[in-house]
Amino acid sequence: MDRGDSTYKGLLGLLVLSLFFFRWLYIAYGPLDLAPDEAHYWEWARRLDISYYSKGPLIAYTIALFTGLIGDTEVGVRIGAVLISTVLTLLLFHLSRDILKDDRGAFLASLLPHLTPLFAAGSVLMTTDPLLLLFWGLTIYLLYRAIFFGRGRLWYPAGIATGLGILGKYSMALICPSILLYLLISQRGRVWLRRKEPYLALILSLVLVLPIFIWNYRHGWVGIRHVMGQAHVEEGFRISWKDFIEFLGSQAGILTPFIFLGLCYSMVKGLIEGLKGREEWLFLSTTSLPVLLFFVFKSLQGKVEANWAASAYFSAFPLTVGVMGGIYSRGRVWKGLILLSLLFGFLLTAISHYPAVLDLPPKKDPTTRLIGWQELGKAVGRLYEEEKDLFIVSNRYQVASELAFYVPGNPRVYNINLGRRMNQYDIWGGLEGLKGRDGLYVSWDRDPPVQVFERCEGPLVVDIKRRGRKVREFFIFRCDNFLGPIPVKEVSY
Numbered sequence: 367m368d369r370g371d372s373t374y375k376g377l378l379g380l381l382v383l384s385l386f387f388f389r390w391l392y393i394a395y396g397p398l399d400l401a402p403d404e405a406h407y408w409e410w411a412r413r414l415d416i417s418y419y420s421k422g423p424l425i426a427y428t429i430a431l432f433t434g435l436i437g438d439t440e441v442g443v444r445i446g447a448v449l450i451s452t453v454l455t456l457l458l459f460h461l462s463r464d465i466l467k468d469d470r471g472a473f474l475a476s477l478l479p480h481l482t483p484l485f486a487a488g489s490v491l492m493t494t495d496p497l498l499l500l501f502w503g504l505t506i507y508l509l510y511r512a513i514f515f516g517r518g519r520l521w522y523p524a525g526i527a528t529g530l531g532i533l534g535k536y537s538m539a540l541i542c543p544s545i546l547l548y549l550l551i552s553q554r555g556r557v558w559l560r561r562k563e564p565y566l567a568l569i570l571s572l573v574l575v576l577p578i579f580i581w582n583y584r585h586g587w588v589g590i591r592h593v594m595g596q597a598h599v600e601e602g603f604r605i606s607w608k609d610f611i612e613f614l615g616s617q618a619g620i621l622t623p624f625i626f627l628g629l630c631y632s633m634v635k636g637l638i639e640g641l642k643g644r645e646e647w648l649f650l651s652t653t654s655l656p657v658l659l660f661f662v663f664k665s666l667q668g669k670v671e672a673n674w675a676a677s678a679y680f681s682a683f684p685l686t687v688g689v690m691g692g693i694y695s696r697g698r699v700w701k702g703l704i705l706l707s708l709l710f711g712f713l714l715t716a717i718s719h720y721p722a723v724l725d726l727p728p729k730k731d732p733t734t735r736l737i738g739w740q741e742l743g744k745a746v747g748r749l750y751e752e753e754k755d756l757f758i759v760s761n762r763y764q765v766a767s768e769l770a771f772y773v774p775g776n777p778r779v780y781n782i783n784l785g786r787r788m789n790q791y792d793i794w795g796g797l798e799g800l801k802g803r804d805g806l807y808v809s810w811d812r813d814p815p816v817q818v819f820e821r822c823e824g825p826l827v828v829d830i831k832r833r834g835r836k837v838r839e840f841f842i843f844r845c846d847n848f849l850g851p852i853p854v855k856e857v858s859y
Contacts, residue, residue, distance in 0.1 A: 529574025743772025
């Protein structure tokens with residue numbers, strides 16, 4: 367081992383340790399409450415099941431594991447994301463070192479994601495995305511070593527990783543057509559189509575995801591209907607240039623514009639060079655570019671959330687270091703542009719941790735939805751403490767989940783359907799047994815729930831302020847005689 371190898375391995379260790387402790391402290395003492403989805407998944411963790419309305423069960427099990435060890439705190443909910451980020455960094459380093467044959471390039475590839483707001487957010491927010499990226503990255507790493515090192519048995523843990531990834535987030539399934547594409551167009555890959563390992567690996571992954579199908583069978587396939595609704599299947603084919611432009615803009619925003627352009631260029635360049643015989647680049651490009659293009663074309667039909675394409679970039683990071691390494695050596699101008707792009711990414715990512723310094727309007731600040739929940743929980747808790755026989759209910763699953771976490775004592779909170787899309791609270795039910803009870807109704811809507819209570823008093827307005835300026839508000843109603851949930855004639859998924 368030469369000095370260069372030792373240096374970059376030392377830098378890698380310093381990187382993962384410093385980021386781990388920074389993120390732990392940021393979660394414990396930083397400015398952000400749990401995101402609504404995090405709080406909702408924590409609710410799932412309190413009611414473990416083999417699957418759930420919109421996702422598989424792995425997110426609930428993960429949160430249950432760490433909150434069981436640490437407690438029902440922000441750190442307990444989020445520490446899984448921090449640990450996953452550490453593992454992903456190490457996976458990227460080892461995959462990149464195998465491909466680039468260079469410890470410096472491997473270190474840069476493992477550093478690059480941390481210069482983007484997307485992966486910085488995914489390293490502290492415990493949603494399904496960290497789990498998706500963990501098992502996506504693990505599958506890519508195992509399959510690379512299986513295919514390029516001739517270790518056929520690694521197909522089996524790769525199949526297990528794929529199944530676990532689907533239990534985390536359904537879009538993990540996109541890795542299957544990506545790998546198949548590589549096997550079909552690669553001379554090295556076609557050999558594996560005549561062997562048993564890929565097919566047995568696929569069977570392993572299907573066995574692991576059986577709980578999702580069993581749960582959906584028991585609940586009228588509501589999860590499948592939800593996925594179809596998210597995919598806009600019922601709307602048929604249409605062109606939405608607005609959603610298309612918004613999606614591309616969101617990718618430039620969450621990755622920073624220059625890094626996003628570099629990733630896109632490298633994926634295309636990698637495919638071109640891969641088809642000419644650079645097998646490693648072909649493997650990386652076919653497990654990245656098709657995934658991104660899937661969501662690009664999907665955005666032409668309807669709304670695609672910014673984070674949905676996150677898995678496309680895992681393989682793109684080492685590919686980008688490889689492609690940009692050649693461009694970097696062309697001269698000072700290119701060196702300067704690449705270094706400025708990295709510096710710009712670092713600055714935007716650093717600012718994204720403390721966006722209040724930019725003093726953005728509340729509607730433009732993506733962290734607005736992550737503040738004020740503790741204050742709301744305390745306000746509701748004071749009223750709830752005065753009358754213990756009250757129940758707490760909201761028309762929004764986001765509000766219900768946050769209240770369940772932040773109201774002292776973590777009481778059960780209900781979510782009533784007053785014209786919203788179906789969610790997991792509808793599966794749990796329980797509102798039918800509350801008829802005649804008085805309740806606290808909490809929402810970010812000002813309208814009282816007169817259709818389900820005999821009368822309501824209020825609202826008590828809870829203003830959430832940042833730096834002396836109101837950024838959002840919540841409304842609390844004290845209501846008498848719950849009439850029961852109203853039948854929903856047409857269920858939206």
